[in-house]
Amino acid sequence: MTIRGYFSNLDISWTNAAVALAAAVVSFIAIHGAVRLFRRRLDQVDDERAHKPIVDVLRHTLARTSNLAILATSILIGVSMLDLPPPWNQRIGHLWFITLGAQLALYLHHAIAVTARRYFRVHGKGLENDQVTVAHTLMIWALQWSVWTVFLLAMLSNLGINVTTFVASLGIGGVAIALAVQNVLGDLFASLAIATDKPFEVGDAISVPEFFGTIEHVGLKTTRIRALSGEQIVIANAELLRKTVHNFKRQNTRRVQYTLRINPATPHELAAQLPERVSAIISARDKVKLDHVNLTTMDQNYLEYDIVYNLTDANYGLYLQTQQAVLLETMQLLRDLDISTAPRAQELLLQQPAANDAGARRPDGRTTPQARPMH
Structure with a gap:
């Protein structure tokens, strides 16, 4: 059968063909014009709205609209106006799925690239290095391949091909590869x-x-x-x-806490003055915010003060210089107030053995030595 005879069996009248052709032309003009108008409106938005994620993604994605896809869609709209026998209706449905699916996959392909690039640009603080570039490339590659794989499987399924076995084989193979290189992955x-x-x-x-x-x-x-x-x-x-x-590089402030112990025999008046005097020493330093200086412990060995202040700059060198200055001035303060940091003196009692115990014999027959006083 010749090509002319093949199409003559479709039983398409000239009127029907003219209507279909007109519908295709009008559809192409309308779709192409709508896309261009929408893109122009996105390009004319103000700077504040232009930097929004949805506007940025739409502007770059619509720029990838395929004229071939618009032409194919217009032709399919025109063909849909024809009175076709049943086998052709099914074929037109397959063509609709392939055309729209391919354009949607193309949109997703470019949307992924734009979104990932924007994410790395915003969260990377404008800095680029090899690790960020490789991660960016791998992520885009994986997502884009996933989109086209899903589209290919959906297209094969729409054409009536059973892809269940193929998907199962891919799953088994993927599991085997993942187990083999799980540490690397x-x-x-x-x-x-x-x-x-x-x-x-x-x-x-x-x-x-x-x-x-x-x-x-x-x-x-x-x-x-x-x-x-x-x-x-x-x-x-x-x-x-x-x-x-x-x-530690992202540390904005630094909290400094230490304890000061003094002799428990310190007079009450001097012990009461110490928190205020130490607070004045700390507050006089630059970039320092005092938290508290309080007496927290009192026992027979020492009086303990808990001291806490915050540095508004987390620089470690500044912390060392500030703490050194505070400790040196505190030492001078204790010397001026005649406050000792030594613990309470310990008394050791030595008992002299009785005279009748001198020379006592032990069970082994030897005499017990007398205790000598300690000097």
Whole structure:
């Protein structure tokens, strides 16, 4: 059968064909015009609204609208106006699914790239490094491949192909591969978690239960840390995330707490003056906010004062200088007030044995030596 004979069996009148062609042309003009108008409106929004996530994603996504997809959609609209026999109705339905599905997948493909790029730009504080770039690329690649895989499977299922066995085979193969490289995958996903959540960054001083050091490099599998003693510590990303990490670079303030003990024989008047005088010493320092100076313990050995203040700057050098100055001035204050920090004197009582006990014999026949006084 010739092509002309094949289409002649469709029994399409010239009037019906003209209506379908007109509908296709009008649909193409309307869809293309609507997309261009919408894109123009998005480009004309003010700067404040233009930086909103939804506006940014829509503007970059609609820019990827395929003219081929618009043409195919317009043709399908026109073909839908024709009186076609039953086999063709089903084929037109498949074409609708493929056309719209492909355009939707294309939109999602570019939306993922724009969203991920925006996320890393905002949360990365404008800084780019190898670890962030690799994590960005891997995340976009994984999500985009997932979109196209789902579209391909849905298209095959729509065409009547049974994809259940194929999906099951992929699942079994994926489980086998995941079990074989579970440690590597764990470290890889931990690297992505570090890149997105950013519990620490290169240059941060961190502390974990086993060591203290500065982050030098965050890779796909390991993190390298320069310890205070000078050596480089290499630890797996997944293992590092399982630990409690103290990030000192993000410390905004520093709380200082220490105790001061004085002799319990200190007169009441002097002990009462000490909190106010020590508070004045601490409050006179720069970038210091006094919390309290209170007498908290009194027993036979000492009087103990609890002293707490906060530094508004977490710099460790400032903390050392401030604490040293406070302690030196406190020492001078105690000397001026004649307050001793020595504990209560201990008395040792030595008992002289009785005279009739001298020379007493022990069970073994030897005499017991007399106790000598201690000097």
